[in-house]
Amino acid sequence: MPITYTSGEQVEVYRFNWAVNIGVPAAALWLQSFLPLHFQFFKMFDLPLLVTIFFAMARRNPISGLLTGSVIGLFQDALTGLPLGVNGLAKTVVGYGASSLGVKLDVENAGARLLVTLFFYVAHEIIYFTVARGMVALNQQWSWPHELEAAFANALVGVFLFFVLDRFKQRT
C-alpha cells in the first residue's frame, strides 16, 4: 500500500499564490454550476470537494484546511439555493480531516490520493446527509451503491485533478 506514515519533519508543506488560491476554487464552482447543464452525469461529481481536499492536503495546516473548506462550502451552498451551511459544515470537517491526515501520511502518490479521496467523499456525504436531514429537514435518500459509485468516480477524477494542480504548488 503506498500510504506511508511520515514524521512532521519529513512532510513537505506547500503554498500557493493568491491567483491560484482564488482562481481554482472559483473555477471549480463555475464548472460545477455550468457543466451539469450540458452533461447531466456531471452532477455526480463534486469538484469543490476535490479542490478542498487538495488544498488541505497540500498545505497540511488544519486551520487553513477547515477555513478553505468552510468558504468553498458556503459559496457552493449559495449557488445551490440550499440553506447556507449544509455544504459548509461538511466541507469544513473534510478540510480539517484532510489536512490533519496530510500531516501524518504521505499523500503524494496516486494510490494514496485515490483512497484518501474515496474516504473523504463518503465522509462528506454522510455529514451532508446528516445535516440535511437532521437540521434542514430535507427529504434525502441514502443509497450505498450510488454513493460508492460516485465516490469512485470522484476519486478517479481527483487523482487526475490533483496531478494537474500539483503544478501550481510552491515549496515554503
Place this chain on the structure above:
Amino acid sequence: MESVLGRYKNLIVLVVVLFAQVLGLAVQVKRTTDTESARLIRVWAVSAVTPFEELFVWMHNGAGNLWHNYFYLRGVRAENRELKQQIEQLRLEQVRLSEDAAQARRLQALFAFKEQFLSKTIAAQVIGSGGSEQSRIVYIDKGESDGIKTDMAVITVNGIVGKVLKIFRSTSQVLLIDDQSSGVGAILEKSRLQGIVRGTPAGEVVLEKIMTDEAVQPGETVLTSGGDRIFPKGLPVGVVTHVANENRADLFLNIQIRPAANLSKLEEVLVVTKVDEKEPSPSETGPVRAADVLAQRLPSVPDKPAVAAQPSGSQPSLTPKPPVEKTPSTQPNLAKPGDAATTAVSKPGTAVPTKPAPSNAATKPTETKPSALKPATEQRPEATPVKVLDASQVAVKPKQAPAPATPPPPKPQDGPQ
C-alpha cells in the same frame, strides 16, 4: 491555560467554525427569507460565477450559430420541405381545435368565467445550474433589472419549468418543478382531478393528493390548475407515466409524471411577467366558425382553369400570381382570398389529405364522403362573414383539373360581402 489553548488550537477553531455555521443554519431554517448576511454570500457567489457562465453561453451560441447558419446547411432543404408539410397539417388541426376553443369561449362568456392570458413574457437564456443532485435549480440571464420578480412562472413552449426563487441584479435563480421543495397546483385533463405536483429527492415528478379510489390512467395529461397563483391555469405540466397503489393503507395514489418540458436540457425559457385575467366576450370568439374556414382549406375544390374561371375584363389585380382558391357559391361570405386561414393552402404533393370538396358538399351533399373534419356546409348552411386581409397576403394554390359536372364557382370578389 495558554498551553491548553495552544495544544487544542486546531480543534477549538474547528468547533468555533462549525458552531457558527450551525447557528447560521438554525437562523435560516427558522426564517422563511434569507438573512442579510446569507443574502450577501449568495450575491457574492452568484456575481462571481454567473458572468463567466453568461460569457461562455454567449460564445457557445455564437459559435453554434455561425456553424449552423453559415456552414453546416446539409439537409436544410429537405427539412424545410418537411416543416412546411408539418405546418400545413398543423394549420388544419388548429382550425379543428379552434372550433372547440370558440365554443368554450362562448360558454365562458355565458357563465362569466374569468380567463387568464399570458399577456407578457420575457425570454431568458439558461446559463447555469445548482450543480448538485440535491437541489434542482437553474440560473437564467434575466434579473431584477429586467423586471423579473420572485414567484414568477417560468415556462417553455412544451410546458412549465419552475418558478423564480431568488432574483439578483442581472440573473435569477429558478426552482425547477422536479425539486423536492417545489409544488404546483395541477389538474388531470380528462378526469379533472386536482392534486399537487412535487419533485422527489430522486429527481422524479409526482402528482400527490389524488385519492386511491379515483381512476387515473397512464398517458393522461396533467395541466396546471391555477390554484397556486403562480402558474396560470391550463399550461401543460406533463403526462402520467405510472400509477401505483402499493400500500393499501395509503389514502392517496402514487402517480409519476414525465414533465412536458425537458428539464434536463433547458436552454431558453420564458418568464411570465404579467398575467391578465378577464371575462371573455362573445365577440372575441370571432365572426367565423372554424369549420367554415376549414371548408375553404380542403384542397379538393374542383377548380376551373384560370382562363375559364376568370371572364375577360374581370381579372383582379393579382394577375401575375397563380389563380387563388375559389369559394363555394353557397358560401359567398366565407372565402376571401387573403384570409389568414387560406395562407399556405396545400399544394399538390403535400401531406394534406385529399378530402371531398366542400363546394361539392354544398351543392351535392349526398356525394360527400365521410370525413373527420366536416365542412361547415354540412353543419350549417348559413355562413358568417370573415375577416378580410390585404390582397398582398393572398395565398396561392395551383389549380386542379376542372370538374366538368360542377359549375365553376364564382370569384370571391363576386360574392356578397
